[in-house]
Amino acid sequence: MNMQSMRPITAAEQALVDNFVDRLGSLPGDGAITALRDGFIDDIKQNGLPTRRVEAWHYTDLRNLLKKVPDGGGQADVSAVSPLVPGSDIVSVIDGRALNSDAPEGVSLGYYRDALSEGIAAQRMVLQNADDLIGRLNGAFANDGISLDVEDEVALSDPMEIQVIQGGGQSHSRFPVVIGKGVSGTFIERHISQGDESTLASTITDLHVGDDAHVVWVISQERGLSDTHFGQINIQLGANAKLTLFVANAGGKLVRQEMHINAGGENSELVLRGVNLLGGDSHTDVTMTLDHLVPNCVSTETFRNVVFDRAHGVFQGQIRVAQVAQKTDAKMACNTLLLSDHCDFSSKPELEIFADDVQCGHGATVTDIDENHLFYMKARGIRERKARAMLVKAFIAEIVEELDNEALIEALENRFENWLDAHG
């Protein structure tokens, strides 16, 4: 017995364990899956929620931050919403239950609850690392989700939108996605809450990008001021594949979005971009691990963060370059605008490089609005409030406009603009 297990169990930890006991009878899965679920909840019970002593959670001390765990499913009347980009094909998980939807040609849909019942989901229930709380939580509780399989060489003309909508209580869902060779398409994962009840959700997306595929994947955080979301996306990148991953965080009370990327195919390219708009008393953590395992891969990561009020933001970016991964070209940047005296942003870059012929760099900046910019705009008759809003938009527009899709750019800019209008 170690010292840690001597500490008292918190209300949130106890609630998770009680919840698990209550739900056990209704969670799908064969014997092997039930054993895995048991093991995960036991880990949480034994080790507790991670604290700042756990390096991967250093800036997000869940033991302190997660005070309450809402019970059971939602009560509110919840329904699908219109898509972020008009004309998208929608699949939805509402209050933890995957709905029946139509798939465009070349895409087949499945329910994760079936994969659980049949026991084949067990292969997915693998932890990313020793401190993978999201893997454990989702593994223990997940009862549904949607799998997407996109056939080789399919070019999707419209985006596919995955809506995860919740009206209250908890939901835990999983999204196994296999993108075939040479596919091109845009996918938007949206996290939405409806009604006034607080919610807690965990979602895991397992994204396999096939060789030569060109994929844009957007994660849009749109939850409300009392919602907790633990998100994880685990990515395998094939040879010559290009993935643009865009994280748009503008919502939620307590949010952790993890990205674990394996660049396992040669000549792949990862373009990771993120905008964090943080306000109120929220805490938002974006954590990335990227493994360059083969030679000749390119990756760039750029985050733009705008922090208001008493919000806390975290970016952890870890790039590991294996010894064989020569000619890797990796660049990471994290730029933050701190707009109040009571907010903060923690940025932790980590590079672990075992190859000797690579280019790897990282940079972080923290600034306020530039007074010279502001004065210039005011001298042209633009009022302070409007000028500030324009400068904040300009700060994030630079990376939104890199996306090669007008409709998507417009949708994201509208979303950010609405958020800023409400917070400016």
Next chain:
Amino acid sequence: MLEIKNLHARVAEDGTEIIRGLNLTVNKGEVAAIMGPNGSGKSTLSYVLTGRDDYVVTEGDILYNGESILEMDTAERAAAGLFLAFQYPVEIPGVATMQFLKVAMNEQRKLRGEDELTTPEFIRLVREAAGDLKIDMDMLKRPLNVGFSGGEKKRAEILQMALLQPKLCVLDETDSGLDIDALKIVSDGVNALRSPDRAIVVITHYQRLLQHIVPDSVHVLYRGQVIRSGDKDLALELENNGYANIIKNAA
């Protein structure tokens, strides 16, 4: 139109007094040149006129059309018709020049209680003004002043002035960093804006600009005061003899 009375102003941060009892009157339709050696307070005057927070007025007043503007903020002064062409126009990444122009024009109209411009109206106005200043419309799609050459920046300032149609224009060393051709284009742009109901204050080190923008009056600024005023010949005298004589006589 503009009356500066016994103006004293300090740097807000450290309290250094820069403007020390400055008096100046500029009438409607007049082009006034303000000249002076480095450190005489020329640029500070332009910032105090536009209401920059970094400076505080400790004494005196600035009257614009007979009313004090000291209580107005920078944006209100701009909407009331005061325009500063910057010595160093600021680069603003992420804000397209066209977007900036449209917002500025419409914000000023809103502050004056006028209707906003429609997009076609706006585009037509910009096209006309840009053509006169030999500004390529493609340049206006770029972020404001970002990557513009020195000459392009100054022309963009005059473009803004032409579009905003201010009543009182202050040009802070608009000639700095301009070659002869650009100086000609910029001066023509300024001269086109000369009108009986508009006043222009040209701040410059050199007589060169005043050959193109011929002033009605010339004022020499030294240690935060106007130490001598005259007509355009005063600029020539300065060019030939320097500031030493005038400073000695004033002392």
